[in-house]
Amino acid sequence: MQMSKLFIKTLRDDPSEAEVTSHKLLLRAGFIRQLAAGIFINLPFAKRSTVKIENIIKEEIEKIGGLEMTMPVIHPADIWKESKRWYQIGGEMGRFKDRNDHDMVLAMTHEEVVAYLVRKEIRSYKQLPSLIYHIQTKWRDDPRPRAGLIRVREFVMKDSYSLDETEEGLDKQYKNHYRAYFNIAHRCDLPVIAVKSDAGMMGGNIAHEFIYLTPIGEDTLMICKKCGFSANRQIAGFFKQADEKEQVKPVEEVETPGVTTIEDLAKFLNIPESKTAKVVFKVAEIKEEEEYKDRLVMAVIRGDMEVSDTKLVNVLQARSLRPAQDEEIVEKGTVPGYASPVGLKDVMVVVDDLIPASTNLVAGANQEGYHLLNVNYDRDYKADITGDIAQARDGDSCPQCQAPLQGFRGVEIGNIFKLGTRYSDYLGCNFLDKNGKWRPIVMGSYGIGVGRMLASIVEEHNDKDGICWPISVAPFHLYLISIGDKGKEIADSVYEQLWKEGIEVLYDDRDDSPGIKFKDADLIGLPLRMTIGDRSLQKGGAELKLRREKESIIIPVDEITEKVKELKNRLEKELSQKVAEKASELVD
């Protein structure tokens, strides 16, 4: 490709719409343009890098037995109704009607299509196990797209689906993906970690997210540097130390005018926040007799902790959760700021598991201006559900080794889910086993966001001048700069020659000053750069330089092909060694 024929230009200034490094650089270097919030155009450079990432993904998934196919972006709503997700998912799903007034769905993912296909085609255990995958566009109408390609509404994702007779089979496919995902990330020179995660809307049992750690990420992970424990903060457990048990004392009402927050309460009574019981009201959609109903939920937690909405949703098995309005709270006979489960009826009470282990807590009296001292679980109130609903925070103790946990931000570039029989049950995917019995197919689903990978790679590999592409995913291998007429004459033939030898060259043949070309070379960030001009020729040939290094070497013109190949091979070898090293470190 020649820069003179590129139909868009690089940008000198950061566009005002971009704040995150990868977004700025991808815009400035001419990789992407935004069409609408969370909807992007992939320009030729981005397309080339994307294809390379996709090819790496394909190779690794085919290594573990994956068969590529393509499933549609538009689905009939029927299959989504069957899986119930038509009803469970809200505004995130793109819905429309076709001309015959049929409900249609824009694919958010493809479990339903897989299940549809599988129940028609798979009859026998002899057809299992199987692994199918595709790379396809998805639409998720995210309420807040952000950070360029990190969080978008339309995106390309690789998703694979495993089909097995048994849990053991699923386990094997899951582990295969676990390893493959590390290989994929490492081949793109992207450092990732795997953390346990919430199954979310996928609805499964066990799940891992593959996270690229970066402050611009939107997920928070809790990590223990001592024992290696890691989990998404949404579900991270932690070791809860109960205060020493006291002699249980009688309940006592105390006047607390204007004291409506835990902080004020602790100050007012001169006690630590951990001696209080905090109440948070939420309205949850909970399934009762085959129907989802709004229920006011009172979450009770020790005053020094925060409720994790995700954990609360999980213990409630709720479809959704939202903060309660003051009116909804008053309706149940209590007062915001002075609420507690003591003496309250007709409210679903969920208690954090640390509460029953705590004694003589201060809680609201359910009337304006009063709190209760020495409230004790079991004696004074009981919960409908007890469980872990506390959000882990920086400095909390690791659930495995009790060392302090640290919070880190990260981008989820991939995930793997053990779906089990969730979809098979709903959509009737059964097979006949060896004994002639019908059994549900055991499924797994595994995704990787291709655009997110691209953005994360840029986020990881850049400096003040621009992107520094890893050789494996760079849109081209080499940026060729010609300076002056003589330089151009030689560069023209070098360009032809190198392409013939399998070197992907981006040739800056423009009639521009050298400064512009060097700036663009750094900005676009190809791993190799070659300059041919009077100065280099006087020194004995062409100048060859790595993007990541300052020093350059001069090579005679008739050795160009050989030297470039050598350098490219060296970069590729370095990377593959790194991949091999990291793979050998992996333990299940």
Place this chain on the structure above:
RNA sequence: CGGGGCGUAGCGCAGCCUGGUAGCGCAUCUGGUUUGGGACCAGAAAGUCGGAAGUUCGAAUCUUCUCGCCCCGACCA
């Protein structure tokens, strides 16, 4: 969905408070001089000031509504 910010030439911005001729830098086009880190000279072209309504003799500027984009939170891959 809550809070904040921004929409003026392709890009980055000023002008708005205090209403009166729409401006700067870069990019673009022409001619010339240049050619190793975003060159120089001369000239040119380019904007329904996001949109609608209102106030006014007069609106980029004031008012109301609306659309879009960005950031924080909620939510999510």
